[in-house]
Each structure stands twice: as structure tokens, then as C-alpha cells.
Amino acid sequence: MRPPESEDDGILARAWATGDRAAGEALLRRMLPGIYGLCLRIVGNDFDAQDAAQETFARLCREVRAGPELRDVRKWAATVAMNLCFDLRRERLRDLPAEPAVDAPEPLPAADRETLHRAIGELPERYRLVLQYHFMLDLKPRQIAEILGLEDGTARVLLHRAVAALRKKVTP
Structure with a gap:
């Protein structure tokens, strides 16, 4: 063997x-x-x-x-x-140059940014981590799974739940 x-x-x-x-x-x-x-x-x-x-x-x-x-x-x-x-x-x-890209979305108003940052800060650490990897580092769930030592499906579920939890916190 x-x-x-x-x-x-x-x-x-x-x-x-x-x-x-x-x-x-x-x-x-x-x-x-x-x-x-x-x-x-x-x-x-x-x-x-x-x-x-x-x-x-x-x-x-x-x-x-x-x-x-x-x-x-x-x-x-x-x-x-x-x-x-x-x-x-x-x-x-x-x-990279400081100028925004032509198709870049408009930045959030300061009040919305503060609300978003506060809501992210209230999430469990695992949710914050997958959100940062996905949205800030532009990593795919497969890559996040590799980094965190998870199965691909587990990373996808974790990302989905993190987005849902964040949406729930920021939606009135």
C-alpha cells in the first residue's frame, strides 16, 4: 500500500x-x-x-x-x-493610480459607509473573514475554501450566510 x-x-x-x-x-x-x-x-x-x-x-x-x-x-x-x-x-x-475607474460605482455616502462598517463589525469573525476575502480581495469561494481549509461547498454556504446576515443588519 x-x-x-x-x-x-x-x-x-x-x-x-x-x-x-x-x-x-x-x-x-x-x-x-x-x-x-x-x-x-x-x-x-x-x-x-x-x-x-x-x-x-x-x-x-x-x-x-x-x-x-x-x-x-x-x-x-x-x-x-x-x-x-x-x-x-x-x-x-x-x-494603481488614485483615479477611480470609468465604470466604478459611486462611493457610498459617509453615513452608509459607517452603517456598513458597523454592521460588518457585528458579524461573527468567520463571516467577516469570508466577506473580506470575497469582496476586498476578490477571491472566489473555491480560493477561500483553500485558504481556510474548508470544502468548496462549505465556503459557498459560509459566504451566502455572511451576505444574508449582513443584508439583514443593514436593511431597515
């Missing part, structure tokens, strides 16, 4: 840490498509996705060589990749 993939990853990482270059290459070949795909979904372009995936594996290489065994190599790499991608997105957003 073949061990689960995450166990194989751990075996390869341990071998790599002891100097087995072929194990490191095998681990990178195995994980690269998933990490690159995750990065591409978050940043939305090939150049930044390649950059984030490459930096993820550079950090993985340093982490493996540093010593203590990684408990779940795949989860560690995905977390690092997501954080790098979110940093890249924030950096790109800061670089």
Missing part, C-alpha cells in the same frame, strides 16, 4: 534535508503545479504567479535546510505562497 501523498512529501523533504538533491527535485516537481496554480488564481497573472511560486520554493529550500522537520510540507508551502500572493496584490493595489 502506497503512503498518502503528504507522507511522501515528508519523506522527500527529510531526504532533501540530508542532502539528497534528487529528492528535493522530485518534491519540487510534485508540488510546483499546485503551488503555481494557487498563485495564479490569487494574483491573476502568469508573471506574478511564477515569481510567487519561485519565492515559495526558495523559502522551502531554506526551511528544509534549517533543520526542524516540517509537519506538512504541502500546507506550509501553500500558506507561504498565499501570503506572498496577498502581499503582491496589496503592492499592486498601492501602485
